[in-house]
Amino acid sequence: MNQQLVYTPLAEPFVMGVMSVVAVILSVFSSNLLFLSLVFLYVILIGATHVYIRKVSRVEWEYSQGNSTVFIGERNMCKMKISNKSIFPILNIVFRFKCENKLTWNHDEINKNHSTGSNYYMNFNLKGRESVSFDLQAVA
Known part of the structure; x- marks a missing residue:
């Protein structure tokens, strides 16, 4: 990326x-x-x-996706890990992704951009040499 x-x-x-x-x-x-x-x-x-x-700006991320395709009624897990490799804190990281409108996400921290409809974002902060990992669950 x-x-x-x-x-x-x-x-x-x-x-x-x-x-x-x-x-x-x-x-x-x-x-x-x-x-x-x-x-x-x-x-x-x-x-x-x-x-x-x-x-x-030395931020690294890893992700692993359960299935590449999700059919109606199925659930899919996506694991994200974002790491700050520098010693300085990062005050605002915005994790953005785009998906189809028919998917719903079971995660409280995800915000939907209502002007575009299919863009989602999540804000968080990272201290120096800190990692954040979270699981996203999609329901088709």
Whole structure:
């Protein structure tokens, strides 16, 4: 599975570069170093966040599925194990999956995305070097 990091618009490199150029121009013409110092602080904070995300993004997962196909009235078990391999805590992990609308899940922590109908998600936190495992049971 591919891992994808999602950036907010304020953390995009293009936006950071534009803000730095604007701050340098404003500080040159206004003789005020406040703009330059604020953007310098902003770049340092975003850089520290990027480094933290790169260090924390060492998450591994394993799954085992009972049956690849489920017929009407049958139950299927899926075992998930998610591990944080870094020493840093991860404050919010969102486990998302998509399935057919006809399946129901016997798990209290799973939330359904009502706008799409077939997307499910579950939020949880992980401490450093912690693992979480859970069983999902589907009923067709």
